[in-house]
Amino acid sequence: EVQLVESGGGLVQPGGSLRLSCTASGFTFSSYWMSWVRQAPGKGLEWVANIKQDRSEKYYVDSVKGRFTISRDNAKNSLYLQMNSLRADDTAVYYCARDGGSGELDYWGQGTLVTVSS
Amino acid sequence: EIMMTQSPATLSVSPGERATLSCRASQSINSNLAWYQQKPGQAPRLLIYDASTRATGIPARFSGSGSGTEFTLTISSLQSEDFAVYYCQQYNNWWTFGQGTKVEIK
Numbered sequence: 450e451v452q453l454v455e456s457g458g459g460l461v462q463p464g465g466s467l468r469l470s471c472t473a474s475g476f477t478f479s480s481y482w483m484s485w486v487r488q489a490p491g492k493g494l495e496w497v498a499n500i501k502q503d504r505s506e507k508y509y510v511d512s513v514k515g516r517f518t519i520s521r522d523n524a525k526n527s528l529y530l531q532m533n534s535l536r537a538d539d540t541a542v543y544y545c546a547r548d549g550g551s552g553e554l555d556y557w558g559q560g561t562l563v564t565v566s567s
Numbered sequence: 568e569i570m571m572t573q574s575p576a577t578l579s580v581s582p583g584e585r586a587t588l589s590c591r592a593s594q595s596i597n598s599n600l601a602w603y604q605q606k607p608g609q610a611p612r613l614l615i616y617d618a619s620t621r622a623t624g625i626p627a628r629f630s631g632s633g634s635g636t637e638f639t640l641t642i643s644s645l646q647s648e649d650f651a652v653y654y655c656q657q658y659n660n661w662w663t664f665g666q667g668t669k670v671e672i673k
Contacts, residue, residue: 484662486611493666494605494611496664511568549622551617552658552662553601553617554611555622558610559609
C-alpha cells in the first residue's frame with residue numbers, strides 16, 4: 450500500500466524557516482517524480498514544487514522561488530521542503546504527492562499545517 | 568502561466584441525479600488534465616487523468632471528457648459520498664489547479 454506521511458509543520462514567525470519532510474512507503478520511491486502542493490485555509494490547491502527522480506530537475510511556483518528548496522533522499526525514501534523567509538501568505542496545509550507518470554498526482558499524504566504568524 | 572477556470576463554483580444536485588462540472592484552460596493543454604475530489608479534512612483523491620482515464624479504484628459513474636481547452640467531469644448518478652469539492656489540474660505546461668467546484672446536496 451502506498452503511503453506518504455508528512456511531518457515538520459508548525460507555528461513559525463514571519464521571516465522564519467521550517468523544514469517539511471515526507472516519508473514514502475509501499476512503492477519504489479526512486480522511480481517517481483514527487484511534488485509539494487499547498488492549500489491555504491478555506492482556499493483551493495496550489496502546486497508548490499516538484500523534483501525529478503534523480504534530483505536533476507526541480508521546479509517551483511513563482512511565489513516561492515528563491516525562498517523554498519525541494520530535495521529528496523532516495524536512500525531514505527524521503528522528500529523535503531526547506532522553507533525560508535516565510536510570510537503570512539505561506540500559511541497552508543502542505544501535501545506531499547506522487548506524480549503518477551504524466552503529471553497527475555496519484556497519491557497524497559494527509560498534509561502538515563504550516564502557520565506563519567507573530 | 569496557464570489559468571484554469573472551473574464552473575460553476577457551486578453545484579446543487581439531488582442524490583441520484585447527474586452532475587456536470589466544467590473546466591476551461593486559458594490555452595490548449597491537449598489532454599493533460601486531471602480531476603480530483605476533496606472532502607473536508609481530507610487530502611485530494613485522483614479521479615481522472617489524461618482527461619478521460621479513470622484512476623485505480625474509481626467507480627464507473629465518474630467520467631471525464633474533452634481536449635484542448637474545454638473539459639468536463641460527469642458524475643452519472645450522485646451518491647451521498649460524492650458530495651465534495653472537485654478540482655481540475657493541468658500538467659501540459661507546469662502544473663496549475665482550477666479554483667474548485669463544490670457539489671452540494673440540493
